[in-house]
Amino acid sequence: MADKFFKNFPEIQYRLNDGQVIYIKDFFRKSKFEQENLHRVLNYTYYELDDGDARPDILATKLYGNSDLHWTFFLVNEIENYYDWYKDFETFENYINKKYPGQYAVGSASTNIVSAKSNSADKTNKFLLGEKVTSVSSEGRVILVEPDKNRIAIEGGEFVDNEAITGKISTKSFTPTSVINQRDGVAYYKKDNLRNNTEVSGYTAVTYYDEEWMNNEAKRNIKIISPGVINSVVKSFEKVMLS
Numbered sequence: 276m277a278d279k280f281f282k283n284f285p286e287i288q289y290r291l292n293d294g295q296v297i298y299i300k301d302f303f304r305k306s307k308f309e310q311e312n313l314h315r316v317l318n319y320t321y322y323e324l325d326d327g328d329a330r331p332d333i334l335a336t337k338l339y340g341n342s343d344l345h346w347t348f349f350l351v352n353e354i355e356n357y358y359d360w361y362k363d364f365e366t367f368e369n370y371i372n373k374k375y376p377g378q379y380a381v382g383s384a385s386t387n388i389v390s391a392k393s394n395s396a397d398k399t400n401k402f403l404l405g406e407k408v409t410s411v412s413s414e415g416r417v418i419l420v421e422p423d424k425n426r427i428a429i430e431g432g433e434f435v436d437n438e439a440i441t442g443k444i445s446t447k448s449f450t451p452t453s454v455i456n457q458r459d460g461v462a463y464y465k466k467d468n469l470r471n472n473t474e475v476s477g478y479t480a481v482t483y484y485d486e487e488w489m490n491n492e493a494k495r496n497i498k499i500i501s502p503g504v505i506n507s508v509v510k511s512f513e514k515v516m517l518s
Contacts, residue, residue, distance in 0.1 A: 401447035
């Protein structure tokens, strides 16, 4: 079958949820398919991914009976990163927990997070990235300082509202009015197609979790090459790549 041509492609590692590593052909190190030829040979339709289609090789087996044809999904959708594939619920939650591992300690004003230099309008962060911070009941390390949102992100520990947090190195402290999971922190505010980084009347807060969820859901609907013509398309693609 023509897809044997792609056995010469280099491979990359792809890590599964359980830590198992599989190898997938790295199609994108090869010369990109010319756009004119792409439209000439492709015959695609649309497909909505579900949680059982969490890996492109699984979907290729399901649709074409051949896991090696997973590269066709990346070709017709112009996706260049295997990790940018739609994530099922478990994969999505693991991704979120890894990307947003801490808590946000939110102050009542930016002055909780920054302080003005003497005789200057310049401001400096009170807390240092990586420094240990403690409260009466917990301790952790600062992983983000965001004075524009009156907050610092802390990894480790279980901090609580209205309990002073103090930096071990900076010796600065403030009492957060709220402590939330980092994933639930506000990313921006939205109204229809308008977006603002600060709170505005009539706008709705969008959390990091909301934003990541919407981006992932947008990946559900993909283009696929119709199963009835997949073999002829692969043969045409091979001719173009060899020309």
